Amino acid sequence: SQELEQSPQSLIVQEGKNLTINCTSSKTLYGLYWYKQKYGEGLIFLMMLQKGGEEKSHEKITAKLDEKKQQSSLHITASQPSHAGIYLCGADNPNTDKLIFGTGTRLQVFP
């Protein structure tokens, strides 16, 4: 079965620093999604990537999908306390029509 592995599991950065979160799939990705979750709340959809080499940005967050479509990275530029939360990658599983999720990365940003 397809699995998504995220790294790092936890990240603590100083405000203003850049950071990168990775999501690696055991199989080819047909659709890769990034979500943010504030502690104890629901998920907020950030962006979706479908094509190899695709890159999308929203405010200070940029997500990329590699050419082989097995790895995605989420990059935050000049981090702020509002970026703190849990970041989850999700992917379509074409065999089951279900959305599977990565293990999550907990981000803390301190002043």
Add this chain to the structure above:
Amino acid sequence: DGGITQSPKYLFRKEGQNVTLSCEQNLNHDAMYWYRQDPGQGLRLIYYSQIVNDFQKGDIAEGYSVSREKKESFPLTVTSAQKNPTAFYLCASSPSTVLVAEAFFGQGTRLTVV
């Protein structure tokens, strides 16, 4: 405004008791899902429903039950058979299971067994 609502936000249960988590959506979505979140494990699918009066087991359905009598509602019952029920539960809905990526998520219910 359309959305998906979970209640309650926090729930405490004694061992051996069943408890039901509510999930309601007014988005006219056909598909609804229940996920469980444990630290370091991401989200895992418990049950999902593609249409009213139909539902399917997910990856960790043991100890849980659901019903889908109405399109808007997909309650999850955590039974006493669930050996480790303390977790954060997320409900989601989407236009169809094919369009899972367009899922909307509720705010979650944190269940604690005491």
